[in-house]
Amino acid sequence: MNAESSPLKVAGREDRKAVEEHLEFAPKFDGDGLIPAVTTDAASGEVLMVAYMNAEAIAKSLEIGEAVYYSRSRQTLWHKGDTSGHTLKIVEMRTDCDQDCLWLKVTPQGPGCCHTGHRSCFYRRLPTAAEFGALTGESALPLVQTEASRAFDPAAVYGK
């Protein structure tokens, strides 16, 4: 998949200054034609998930105003919410300075974003600097749960 095979018209990336300063979309796709997309809750600022898009997924997201990713495991377009009903309504899509990453601010149309049933995929934190300093280093770095309970029952929603 590359930009040429989709309805998405993009600018060239030869001129680094232009990529950073011009008001033309010139995304950097990796060897698999993908670009990472950070998705945050437009209201809370919480990072909900990080997934990947190809040119077709970007065009489709722009067209329907809902997050459409590319599933690397299933190797297909992935309209988030197709199975669960938990679509992500796009408030704004941004790109960064060197245009190798996207940021989607969304309004979730459901209780959660993660296949585990959590609101956000980021439901565990690493130790703080103080906690890290007190570790003996003998076992794997411990994580701490940040969401007390699941936002929905994945078995009921995904039927597995």
Added chain:
Amino acid sequence: MNAESSPLKVAGREDRKAVEEHLEFAPKFDGDGLIPAVTTDAASGEVLMVAYMNAEAIAKSLEIGEAVYYSRSRQTLWHKGDTSGHTLKIVEMRTDCDQDCLWLKVTPQGPGCCHTGHRSCFYRRLPTAAEFGALTGESALPLVQTEASRAFDPAAVYGK
């Protein structure tokens, strides 16, 4: 660079359920030993930048409580703010369900995060669905500036 050569002790990734549910850090590094790290402003929720970390950068970030990335272009540890003084104080570090991504909530110790002088690297937005629908598709997708002016003068800060 891999986890074994650093002071970071991590768990194995053989058991997918354990990676998702256990309270042990089991990061997925790519072929170059890197994992993407989304960095947001802890106060505003704004995505400031997306960079990469290796095991050593993670350990260093945990140790000093400031964001330390791995620079892919310079192929070296990159303590953000070393040149500019604009360090990023870590409020919280999280990992996601399959532990292939990190999220850092930070308090920036300076006016901006981006080498272009902007507060965030994400200073341009893509068209909305309505704007996209009105495009003729004859030229590259237009971007819209979201930050009216730079937060600092990169020439003065970086000396170039």
